[in-house]
Each structure stands twice: as structure tokens, then as C-alpha cells.
Amino acid sequence: MSHTEQDDTATPDRTKSTGKRSRTGPAGLRGLAQLAGRSLMHLLIVGLLVLAFDRALYAVFFRQYDKLLRLTRLEKPVDVLIVGSSNLLWALDADYLAARTKLRVNIITIAGGDTGFRLNVLKEYLRRHGPPRLFVLQTDAYLFDRHRYQKEAYRQIEGYYPAGLLSDYIRGRWDDPKDLWLNTISASHALNSQKGYIGTRVYEKFAGLVEQVTGYKPLETELPVEGPTPSPAGNQAGTKNDGTAPTKTAGREQSSAGKTSTEANTRNLEIIGATPEARLALWHKTYSETDRDLREAPALVAGFEQTVELIRRHTVTSIFLEPPAFPLPYGQDRIEAVRERIRKAAASAPHIRYIRDLPGFGPGERSNANLFFDPAHVNVAGRIAYSKAVAELLIQASGQ
Amino acid sequence: MSFVSLSFAAFVLAALPLYYLTPVKHRPLFLALLSAVFYLLSEPLYLPVLLAVSIVTFYAGRALGSERSEQSKLRLTLWIVALLVINLAFFKYFSFFKLVLAPVLPPPQLLSPYLKVVLPLGLSYYSFRAIGYILDCYWEKAQPEQRFDRLLAYLSFFPHLLSGPIQKAQDFQAEMPAANASDRATSNRMTFDSDLARSGLELILWGLFKKVVIADNLAKYVSAVYDQPNDFGGAYVLWALYFFAFQLYADFSGLTDMAIGVGRLFGINAPQNFARPFYASNIQDFWRRWHITLTNWLSTYLFTPLHMSLRGGGQWGLMAAITINMLAIGVWHGPTLIFVAFGVFHAVLMVVSVLTMPLRDDLFEKLRLPTKLRSVVGGLITFHLVTLSFVFWKAGSVPAAFELLGRLAAPSSAAITTLLAIAYLKLGILLIALLLLLERFTSAAADPFENQFGPRGQLPSRSLPEWMRRHVLSAILIALILFLGALDGEPFIYQQF
Numbered sequence: 001m002s003h004t005e006q007d008d009t010a011t012p013d014r015t016k017s018t019g020k021r022s023r024t025g026p027a028g029l030r031g032l033a034q035l036a037g038r039s040l041m042h043l044l045i046v047g048l049l050v051l052a053f054d055r056a057l058y059a060v061f062f063r064q065y066d067k068l069l070r071l072t073r074l075e076k077p078v079d080v081l082i083v084g085s086s087n088l089l090w091a092l093d094a095d096y097l098a099a100r101t102k103l104r105v106n107i108i109t110i111a112g113g114d115t116g117f118r119l120n121v122l123k124e125y126l127r128r129h130g131p132p133r134l135f136v137l138q139t140d141a142y143l144f145d146r147h148r149y150q151k152e153a154y155r156q157i158e159g160y161y162p163a164g165l166l167s168d169y170i171r172g173r174w175d176d177p178k179d180l181w182l183n184t185i186s187a188s189h190a191l192n193s194q195k196g197y198i199g200t201r202v203y204e205k206f207a208g209l210v211e212q213v214t215g216y217k218p219l220e221t222e223l224p225v226e227g228p229t230p231s232p233a234g235n236q237a238g239t240k241n242d243g244t245a246p247t248k249t250a251g252r253e254q255s256s257a258g259k260t261s262t263e264a265n266t267r268n269l270e271i272i273g274a275t276p277e278a279r280l281a282l283w284h285k286t287y288s289e290t291d292r293d294l295r296e297a298p299a300l301v302a303g304f305e306q307t308v309e310l311i312r313r314h315t316v317t318s319i320f321l322e323p324p325a326f327p328l329p330y331g332q333d334r335i336e337a338v339r340e341r342i343r344k345a346a347a348s349a350p351h352i353r354y355i356r357d358l359p360g361f362g363p364g365e366r367s368n369a370n371l372f373f374d375p376a377h378v379n380v381a382g383r384i385a386y387s388k389a390v391a392e393l394l395i396q397a398s399g400q
Numbered sequence: 401m402s403f404v405s406l407s408f409a410a411f412v413l414a415a416l417p418l419y420y421l422t423p424v425k426h427r428p429l430f431l432a433l434l435s436a437v438f439y440l441l442s443e444p445l446y447l448p449v450l451l452a453v454s455i456v457t458f459y460a461g462r463a464l465g466s467e468r469s470e471q472s473k474l475r476l477t478l479w480i481v482a483l484l485v486i487n488l489a490f491f492k493y494f495s496f497f498k499l500v501l502a503p504v505l506p507p508p509q510l511l512s513p514y515l516k517v518v519l520p521l522g523l524s525y526y527s528f529r530a531i532g533y534i535l536d537c538y539w540e541k542a543q544p545e546q547r548f549d550r551l552l553a554y555l556s557f558f559p560h561l562l563s564g565p566i567q568k569a570q571d572f573q574a575e576m577p578a579a580n581a582s583d584r585a586t587s588n589r590m591t592f593d594s595d596l597a598r599s600g601l602e603l604i605l606w607g608l609f610k611k612v613v614i615a616d617n618l619a620k621y622v623s624a625v626y627d628q629p630n631d632f633g634g635a636y637v638l639w640a641l642y643f644f645a646f647q648l649y650a651d652f653s654g655l656t657d658m659a660i661g662v663g664r665l666f667g668i669n670a671p672q673n674f675a676r677p678f679y680a681s682n683i684q685d686f687w688r689r690w691h692i693t694l695t696n697w698l699s700t701y702l703f704t705p706l707h708m709s710l711r712g713g714g715q716w717g718l719m720a721a722i723t724i725n726m727l728a729i730g731v732w733h734g735p736t737l738i739f740v741a742f743g744v745f746h747a748v749l750m751v752v753s754v755l756t757m758p759l760r761d762d763l764f765e766k767l768r769l770p771t772k773l774r775s776v777v778g779g780l781i782t783f784h785l786v787t788l789s790f791v792f793w794k795a796g797s798v799p800a801a802f803e804l805l806g807r808l809a810a811p812s813s814a815a816i817t818t819l820l821a822i823a824y825l826k827l828g829i830l831l832i833a834l835l836l837l838l839e840r841f842t843s844a845a846a847d848p849f850e851n852q853f854g855p856r857g858q859l860p861s862r863s864l865p866e867w868m869r870r871h872v873l874s875a876i877l878i879a880l881i882l883f884l885g886a887l888d889g890e891p892f893i894y895q896q897f
Contacts, residue, residue: 035594042871049875050882057883178406188883195617195884196820199827206830 058162058187064201070094071108071160074121077129079103080394083118084138086111087323090377093387100391103398109138110157114149115303117157120169122310131316134398139320139342139354141335142376143304146297155193162187283375287328308345311352319397320346322356324386326375327367353397360389401442402891403562403658404611411438412662419666420592427590428576431666432552435561439521446520450556453487456480457530458551464537465544477538481531488527491519496735522561524732528697529555533569535701542569550576559662563655563892565673565693568700575668590667600664602874607657609877614650614835616886618643618828624821626794629803633810639825640804644794645787646832648893649677652691655892671696676839677786681778682757683749686786694732698725715755722754723747738792738801745789831884 080103082088089109097105108121118137125132142148161170161183174180182189191198210216311318320342339356346354357363365371371382378386401408415434422430439447460480467473533554536542545551554572577589625632625640632640653674660670673692680686687695703725710717723744730743764774795801864872 042867045868046871046874046878049871050878053875053879054882057879061883182882182887186882188879192883192885192887196620196823196827199830200823203826203830 054186054188058191061188061191061198061202062159062163064198070106071121071157071165072163073106074108074125074128074165077104077132078106079133079398080105080136081122081125081132081134082107082109082136082138083113083121084109084136084321084323085113085140087140087325087376088138088321090373091323091383091386092390093383096384096387097391097394100388101394101398103133103394105394112149113157115143115300115307116169116173119303119307119310120166122307122316124166126310126314126316131314133317134394135311135316135318136321136394137307137311137318138323139304140323140325140376141338143338143342144296144300146295146300149300158183158192159190159194162190279374280369283326283328287330287375304342304345308348308352312349315351317397318352319393320352320354321390322354323376324361324366324371324378324382326369326372328375355393358386358389358393360392361386401438403655403662404608411441412665416665424577424590427667428547428553429549431557431668432549435553435556435558438558439556439561443521446523449487449491449520449523450526451552453484453526453530454548454552454555456483457533457555458545458548460534461537461544461551462546464534473538477534480534484527484531484534488523491523493735522556522563525561525564525566526555528566528694529569532566532697532701536569543573545573557663557668559659559666560670563652563659564691565656565660565670566697567670567693568697571671572668593667596664596667596669598870600661602870603657603661603664605661605874605877607654607659607661609881610650610654610657610835611892612885612887613880614831615647615654616651616888616890617824617831617884618647618650619890620886621821621824621828622647622794624824626804629807633807634812636812636822636825637804637807637810639829641787641791642832643825643828645678645783645790646835648790648793649674649690650835651893678783678836679779679839680782681775682782683746683753683785686782687746687750691729694729698728702728718754719751722750726750733793737798738796741792741798742789745792749785827884 080097080101082092082105086109088107089111092107092109094105094107097103097107110117122135122137157166158170160166171180174183310316322339322342343354346352357366365382365385371378371385373379373382401411419427419430419434436447436451439450457480460476463476464473467476533542533551537544545554550573553576554567554569557572560567575589622640622644625637626644629637656673660672663670671693675689675692677686677689680689703721706721706724707718710721713720726747727740727743729746730739730741733739733742791804792798792801795804
């Protein structure tokens with residue numbers, strides 16, 4: 001076919017592209033009113049259909065996001081409520097804890113879950129059920145660091161908004177009226193920030209089906225686990241490639257104690273060119289640059305203080321748990337000052353304990369780089385070891 | 401002012417009632433003024449360039465209409481076309497010329513205040529429209545405009561100003577009422593047409609869907625791989641190459657669909673710019689489906705005259721005409737080595753395809769292979785060749801492109817730091833499947849509204865009345881935009897050209 005044929009094919013064909021063209025404009029005011037009435041009716045029908053599809057999408061895809069489902073478990077009373085951010089999310093295996101302790105455990109840990117989020121989860125729980133048997137609050141040494149939580153971290157939890165949970169908290173955090181408006185009218189938009197995660201889950205279901213039928217797996221990687229919390233410098237693994245805060249990443253809970261998505265990732269995703277020595281060098285480099293940035297944010301301090309106050313007022317048996325962190329010699333004086341403040345807060349009430357080292361996960365494990373993915377997050381091996389240690393703690397602390 | 405912005409929506413919504421309250425005969429003037437306001441709001445500094453081009457084109461067109469001597473007409477045409485080309489080249493290729501002439505120029509600090517030249521908004525598009533208009537006046541295919549506002553409305557029509565489509569003058573003239581108010585035959589042009597307006601709204605929605613759901617989500621994975629190619633290997637890089645092809649298509653076709661859609665709200669129809677290009681069975685077919693109005697423009701005003709003048713050269717003449725045409729397509733995008741390479745690459749593909757077409761026909765006939773198989777195999781090869789050419793485009797330099805292509809040979813693995821990007825990879829695969837599914841049921845000539853849910857609808861929902869099918873599709877697209885849309889205001893790729 002010669003190049004000159006382009007002329008024929010691209011000639012605009014108005015009847016094709018617009019269907020029949022009846023230029024029957026409205027005749028006078030009456031016609032205009034009729035047209036306006038018809039248009040309004042059509043808009044109303046489209047609006048109702050949008051609402052229906054929007055709710056249908058939410059209903060279908062909400063279930064792909066199991067962290068959302070876990071938060072909805074706030075509607076049910078539990079024995080142990082654990083609240084924190086990605087540090088504990090990576091470090092604890094919910095199914096293992098439940099199986100080992102025989103307790104109803106609800107772990108609400110999301111990347112970017114700052115002290116305000118933790119306070120509001122506890123508030124919501126107390127409002128619904130009163131104090132749990134045991135409340136575990138993640139209190140790490142970077143708790144008040146203004147650079148730790150990305151500004152958009154709360155988008156992680158916007159999916160809870162249509163579920164009617166934490167709505168006051170989330171409403172208060174919208175800084176863009178357009179976002180507030182969109183999330184108020186659209187339930188499925190509340191899942192928008194988790195679309196990467198939800199798409200992954202749907203893809204894997206199809207890929208699993210294809211594999212079953214044909215034996216071929218289109219992509220070898222498993223679902224990404226939760227991206228780590230941004231480092232104090234905001235320059236940590238998981239943040240670099242697409243410019244999106246890792247707090248937008250969603251994570252999947254482990255399906256069982258023995259087989260985890262994390263293991264699959266470790267098997268299938270290699271750290272290209274990164275030997276253990278190279279990783280340590282990277283950690284040192286990253287954290288040495290953060291030394292000067294450990295300034296506190298008053299709002300984060302206030303969030304913590306209000307949580308302590310709430311715990312005191314409701315006499316909630318609580319543990320302030322410092323998650324595992326690989327020791328690096330940077331900013332130690334400031335970190336120690338934060339730790340001291342947390343210790344003091346814990347000491348202010350007899351029903352609060354501060355715990356850093358656990359039997360089974362003490363200084364020896366903390367300084368074992370083989371148990372860590374990065375200085376603030378354990379890897380699969382670390383997760384297994386830490387979950388075992390925390391299970392024993394829960395059994396002991398809940399008085400079983 | 402981006403098409404995907406509340407300010408643009410507000411601008412159009414405010415302009416529409418005023419437009420339809422204006423008497424029909426003054427609507428071209430209203431459109432010209434509206435486009436000037438749009439330009440002022442977007443890039444006021446270069447409005448004089450647009451006006452100067454319009455004035456020169458207007459008077460040149462009138463002169464061509466009144467001139468009797470063929471030789472004078474030819475001379476005038478050549479002068480004006482040269483002037484318009486020089487103007488375009490000055491702004492578009494200034495940085496290139498500066499680079500080339502750097503050794504002979506005075507020290508840069510002496511000239512620096514004058515050396516900052518920014519490409520005026522839409523210059524490539526309105527310059528091409530102006531050149532086409534002059535040539536059509538010369539060839540007597542278009543009527544020289546006697547009213548400046550009508551020509552200005554054509555050259556600067558704001559929905560088409562930023563990224564096309566590049567509509568021919570006679571097609572735009574056919575959308576306007578005749579300059580002579582007594583011409584009843586055209587008195588209903590530019591009047592409100594509910595069918596056209598509805599199809600415009602549907603096209604805007606379809607374009608928006610392609611932009612914010614498909615293109616901007618694919619961009620997240622594409623950027624991750626192109627920014628850090630060493631973090632990915634094998635299949636991961638291959639997916640990024642595919643993704644960019646679809647991203648570019650969804651981004652650009654979404655933009656022009658929206659432009660055409662907005663135009664229809666004002667009663668102005670325009671030719672389509674894309675027709676399912678990834679269903680093309682060979683490279684010629686691809687270029688009949690991709691950026692159709694640019695290809696058409698070049699075909700009319702460059703390829704055909706060249707081919708005619710070189711026809712004595714036989715196959716060589718044809719090859720030369722094709723090569724120059726494809727080079728022009730490449731260079732139109734910018735004066736960089738990458739775009740030259742893009743043009744050369746496609747010229748080679750086109751020449752090889754044209755020359756081997758008879759051989760391939762014979763081969764398939766001898767092998768007695770079904771036509772369907774041929775189009776599938778040809779389609780896959782074409783898609784991969786086009787995708788390969790886009791690698792150079794996106795990478796920005798030849799070494800960067802080769803570095804990325806080199807990663808294809810690496811083991812299929814990804815650094816653990818890319819977990820989030822890989823989540824978008826899997827989402828992206830689903831989105832491409834969704835796009836292809838929606839387009840699969842459309843003919844090459846229209847959007848899904850006109851086919852899937854139109855009179856020739858192929859879904860079981862045919863039992864629903866047509867208006868209901870259209871509403872269902874609209875509602876699905878809106879819900880998907882809310883659910884999956886990347887509403888963070890990514891700029892359109894093609895607005896830079």
C-alpha cells in the first residue's frame with residue numbers, strides 16, 4: 001500500500017464520527033426550556049448510574065485491600081489492640097500472634113501512621129468498646145521526627161472514610177477542598193491511593209488462573225509488601241523511583257505464619273548488586289545524612305501526649321513498644337532524649353510499661369544485620385523472630 | 401491552561417452560553433476573541449506572534465484570491481510559506497541553531513538577554529494551519545477569507561490550538577456560516593446541535609479516561625524504569641517499553657479527543673487524529689492511524705508534491721519522498737538527534753515495507769496463510785518496531801536508549817527498592833487490557849460511544865435503548881476515573897511540541 005493512500009483514510013468523515021447530525025436547535029424560549037429539562041433528566045440518570053457504579057466498585061475492590069478490612073475490625077472488640085506504623089507492620093505476623101496467643105489480636109499498623117493516627121484509632125476503639133485487655137502502642141525513637149511522615153501519609157487511610165471510621169480525623173486532614181469533596185461523594189475514590197495495591201491483587205488472581213490453566217506465570221514477582229516508612233531523610237528504600245511517597249504503598253498481611261508474601265519477594269526480587277556490606281554502607285550513608293534533621297514536630301508530640309492522657313483516663317493496660325531497629329551511631333543523643341521522654345510518660349501510670357528489649361529479641365538480635373531489611377524494618381527472618389518474642393510478651397502481659 | 405483542570409472547565413462553561421447568545425454571523429468573531437483570551441490567560445507574551453502570523457496569512461490569502469498572474473501567485477505563495485517556515489524554525493529550533501552557531505557567535509554573556517527564546521504556545525499547529533491555508537488558496541482548494549475574524553478563528557481556535565488536530569482550512573470553513581449573511585444554506589452552521597454537543601461531551605469523557613486512567617498510571621511505572629534502568633532487568637524493562645507506547649498513545653489521543661470534544665460543544669467538528677494505531681497490520685497502516693492530521697498534512701503539502709516532482713526517479717523517487725516525509729515528521733517534534741533518528745528509523749521501516757510489499761504478498765499467497773494470521777503477525781511486528789522507536793524518544797539520548805535496551809538481556813529481576821513501581825506494573829497490565837478491550841469493539845473510525853453502545857453495538861446490552869447504553873458507558877467511565885484516575889495534574893506529553 002503506498003504512502004499516498006493516507007489522504008483517503010484520514011479525510012474527516014463527520015457522519016461517522018458524530019453519528020447523524022441534526023442541527024435542530026431549540027426554537028425560542030419554549031424549546032430552550034425543553035432542552036434544559038431533557039438535559040437535566042439525562043444528567044440525573046447519568047449521575048445516578050455513576051453513583052451505582054461507584055458504590056459497586058467500592059464494594060468489589062474494598063475487599064482486595066485487607067488492611068482496610070482489618071481496620072473495619074475496629075467494629076468488633078478484641079483482646080489486644082496493636083497500633084503503629086510500618087515498623088511494626090513489617091515486624092509482626094498477625095496470624096501467628098493470634099494462633100500462638102489464642103487471643104483476638106487486631107494490629108492496626110500502616111505506613112505513615114503517625115501519633116495522630118494512633119491517637120484516633122485508640123479513641124475510636126474506646127468509643128465503641130471501652131478499653132481492650134491490652135493496648136500496644138508503637139513508640140520508636142523517631143516518633144516525633146517532623147521529616148518522618150510524608151505529608152500525604154494520611155491518604156493511606158482515606159479508604160476508611162466511606163466506611164465511617166475515623167471520619168472526623170480524616171476530614172480534618174484534607175488540605176485540599178477538592179479532595180474532601182471528591183471523597184465525600186465518591187466511595188471508590190477513597191480507594192484511589194491504593195489502586196497500585198488493588199491492581200496487583202486483581203492481577204495476581206488472573207495470573208494465578210492463567211498459571212493453573214497453562215502452567216505459565218506471566219510475571220514472577222509476588223506482591224510487594226509494605227514499603228518502609230520514609231527514613232528521617234526521606235531518602236530510603238521504596239521512595240526513590242516514582243516520586244510517590246512510600247506511605248501510599250499498601251501492604252498485604254501474611255497469609256499464614258509459615259508462608260509469607262515477604263518470603264516470596266525475597267525469593268523473587270533480588271537486590272541488584274547489593275551485598276550485605278553494600279547494604280550496611282548504604283544504611284550508614286543514609287542515616288549519617290539525617291543527623292541534623294531530627295527535629296520534633298509539636299503536633300506529633302501533642303498526639304503522643306494526648307494518647308498517654310487517654311490511656312490514663314481510661315486506665316488502659318498498655319505497653320509502649322519500641323520496634324526493632326538496627327543500631328547506627330548517628331543522632332544518638334537526640335534519640336536517647338526521645339526514648340527518655342517515652343520512658344517518663346510510661347512511668348507516669350502504673351498500668352503502662354515501656355519495653356525495648358524482649359526475651360528472644362534483645363541487643364544481640366537488634367545488632368544482627370541479617371535480620372533487617374533496612375535499619376528500621378526487619379526482614380522475613382527478623383519478622384519470625386520478633387513475632388515469636390512479641391507473642392510471649394502478649395501472653396505474659398495479658399495475664400494468660 | 402491544561403485541559404484537565406478546573407480552570408479550563410470553568411473557561412469553557414462560561415464561554416458556551418455567551419457564544420450561543422451571540423448572533424450566528426458574529427460567532428466566528430466571538431471564537432476569535434475567545435481564543436485570544438484563552439491565549440492571553442495561557443501565554444500572553446506570545447499573543448503578538450499569533451496575531452502577526454494571522455495578519456500576514458490573511459492578507460496573503462486575499463492577495464492570492466485577487467491576483468490573476470500565475471507567476472505572481474506562485475512567487476507570493478513561496479515567499480509567504482518561506483516566511484512562515486522561518487518564523488516557525490526561529491522559535492522551534494532556536495536552541496539548535498544557537499548550539500550550531502555557538503563558535504561564531506559573540507560571547508554568550510553579551511547576547512544572553514536575547515538568546516532566551518521560548519516556543520510560543522501552539523506555534524507548530526497554527527503555523528501548519530497557516531501554511532496549509534496559503535497553499536490551498538494557491539491551489540484554489542480553499543476560499544481566501546475576506547474577514548479577518550474568520551481566519552483568526554480558524555488559526556487560533558482554542559481547543560485545537562495546543563495540540564491539534566491540524567484541520568484543513570476548507571474543512572473549518574465548512575463548519576462556519578458563510579461570510580455572506582444572505583446565504584441561507586449555511587445559516588444553521590455554528591448553531592447549537594444537541595447531537596454534536598452530546599458526542600462532544602462523550603469524546604471529552606473518553607479522552608479524559610485515556611489520559612488520567614491509562615496514561616498517567618502507566619507513567620508511574622515507565623518513569624521508574626527509565627529513571628533507574630539499572631534497578632530493573634529483562635521482562636521488567638520490556639514491560640516499560642510496552643507501557644510507554646501505550647502511555648504516549650493514551651496521552652496524546654486523549655488530548656486530541658478532548659480537543660475535538662470541546663470543539664463540538666461550540667458546533668465545530670474536526671477530523672479524528674487516531675484510529676486504533678496498535679491494531680495496524682504494517683507500518684504504512686500505522687501512520688494512517690497515528691497523528692492522522694499531521695500525517696495527512698505532510699502527505700498533502702509535502703509528500704505528494706515531492707512524489708510528483710520526483711516521479712521520474714521511479715522507486716528511488718518514491719523512496720526519497722518517503723524519507724523526506726518521515727524525516728519531517730521526526731524533526732517536527734524538535735531539533736534533536738533523537739527526533740532525527742526517530743524520523744530516519746521510520747523512513748527505513750516505511751521504505752522497506754513499501755518495497756517488500758509485493759514479495760510479502762507473493763509469499764503469503766504461496767503459503768496460503770489466512771489473511772487474519774497475516775494481519776496478526778504483521779500487527780505484532782509493527783507494534784514492536786514502533787515500540788522500539790519510542791524507546792529513543794523517551795530515553796532522551798541514544799546512549800540512554802541503548803543502556804535501557806541492554807537491560808533487556810539482564811536477568812528478569814528488579815531491585816527491592818522498586819516494589820511500588822512493580823505494583824503499578826501489574827495495575828498497568830490490567831489497564832492496557834481494559835483499553836484494548838474497549839477499543840477492540842470499536843471500529844477504526846470512532847470512539848466507543850459511537851460503536852460499542854451505538855447503533856452497531858456489540859455488547860449483549862443491545863436490548864437497552866441507545867441513549868441508555870451511552871449513559872451506562874458514560875457512568876462506567878466516570879466511576880473508573882474516580883476510582884483509578886491519577887488526578888495529580890500530569891502535563892500532556894504532546895503539549896510541548
